[in-house]
Amino acid sequence: MVLFSFSLPATRLAVVGLDPWFVAFGRAAGAGVLAAGYLTATRARWPSAAQLGRLVVVAIGVVVGFPLLTSIALTQETASHGAIVIAALPAATAVFAVVRGGERPSVRFWLAASASFLAVLVFVGVSGGFGGGLALPDLWLLAAVVLCGLGYAEGGALARDLGGAQTICWALLISLPVTVPVATVVFSRGGTEQATAGSWLAFGYVTVASMFLGFFFWYAGLARGGVARIGQVQALQPVLTLGWSVLLLHETVGPLALVIGLLVLACVFLTQRAR
Numbered sequence: 001m002v003l004f005s006f007s008l009p010a011t012r013l014a015v016v017g018l019d020p021w022f023v024a025f026g027r028a029a030g031a032g033v034l035a036a037g038y039l040t041a042t043r044a045r046w047p048s049a050a051q052l053g054r055l056v057v058v059a060i061g062v063v064v065g066f067p068l069l070t071s072i073a074l075t076q077e078t079a080s081h082g083a084i085v086i087a088a089l090p091a092a093t094a095v096f097a098v099v100r101g102g103e104r105p106s107v108r109f110w111l112a113a114s115a116s117f118l119a120v121l122v123f124v125g126v127s128g129g130f131g132g133g134l135a136l137p138d139l140w141l142l143a144a145v146v147l148c149g150l151g152y153a154e155g156g157a158l159a160r161d162l163g164g165a166q167t168i169c170w171a172l173l174i175s176l177p178v179t180v181p182v183a184t185v186v187f188s189r190g191g192t193e194q195a196t197a198g199s200w201l202a203f204g205y206v207t208v209a210s211m212f213l214g215f216f217f218w219y220a221g222l223a224r225g226g227v228a229r230i231g232q233v234q235a236l237q238p239v240l241t242l243g244w245s246v247l248l249l250h251e252t253v254g255p256l257a258l259v260i261g262l263l264v265l266a267c268v269f270l271t272q273r274a275r
Contacts, residue, residue: 001233003214005240006205008079008086009248011071013202017195020071023203025183028063031211032176035169044166051170054158058171061151064178067211069144073137080245083238085141091117092149093231100153105228108270116235116267152231155215156222164220168212235267 014023038044047055074082094113097103105113159167221230 001236001240003209004218004234005237006244007210008070008074008082008241009244010202010205010210011067012074012079012082012249014199014206015071015075017199018192018203019186019189020075021068022183022186022192023206024064024068024071025179025186027067027203027207027211028172028175028179029183030207032172032179034208034212035172036176038165039169039173042166044169047162047170051158051162052174054154055167055171055174058151058155058158058167059175061147061149062155062168062215063151063171063175063211065147066144066151067206069140069147073140073144077137077141078245079249080242081137082141083241083245085138085145086241087117087235087238088142088145089148089152089237090232090234092145093152093234094228096149096153097156097227097231100150100157103226103228109229112267112270113232115263115270116232119235119263119267152218152222153227155219156227156230159219159223164218164223165216167219168215172212232267 011023018026070082090113094105094110098105155167155171162170221233224230
């Protein structure tokens with residue numbers, strides 16, 4: 001979650017000078033090259049036909065869907081505002097864990113998860129509020145949450161067979177026939193003249209950390225601890241994201257952040273104790 005918590009601020013910095021379509025598909029293409037190197041070095045076996053079908057679902061959710069929709073949204077919204085909508089991600093992941101993974105969390109889990117979700121909403125609400133209501137960028141972010149929750153749940157379940165590293169690497173590799181051409185076309189149209197060193201550095205971060213290395217740990221954790229239960233750790237991401245937004249982007253966070261943050265930690269602890 002620490003690696004992922006930098007994703008929205010880094011994406012916000014990247015799209016200041018780079019086309020959001022290039023940020024989304026370029027990061028996936030770059031991570032795909034790294035994935036190909038990893039799979040070659042480890043002599044990984046090809047997934048089965050059934051696993052390839054599930055990897056397509058993972059790719060749609062976390063390789064293409066979430067990066068593209070958040071990149072588009074963050075051309076118009078701040079990273080702290082994005083954290084408001086991303087706070088729904090743990091709940092979406094838990095729902096897909098039930099639908100796709102057949103998990104059956106307890107009532108105690110759902111109560112703690114709901115309390116955590118509400119606490120995060122309060123936290124991001126007092127930190128930036130919901131602005132002028134539900135706007136188009138919010139719809140992009142909501143769609144990103146749905147696709148990401150699906151990709152997390154499917155990838156976490158699949159990682160029980162393939163392992164966390166191979167799951168994201170195969171998803172990135174099979175996406176290359178799409179991500180490379182789109183990234184190349186967008187880049188060839190120009191528009192990178194306004195990109196600063198900070199934009200390129202942020203792009204490098206979302207490529208290596210957000211799109212590649214972070215998933216090694218995340219999918220491994222989901223596979224071992226259960227998608228619904230471990231997925232609630234994501235409740236920490238908006239809290240951390242708003243902290244980085246203040247430090248890196250100089251955005252404003254409300255005074256109740258510490259109290260709500262501690263409440264979120266308590267709720268996450270309860271979800272980990274629930275069956």
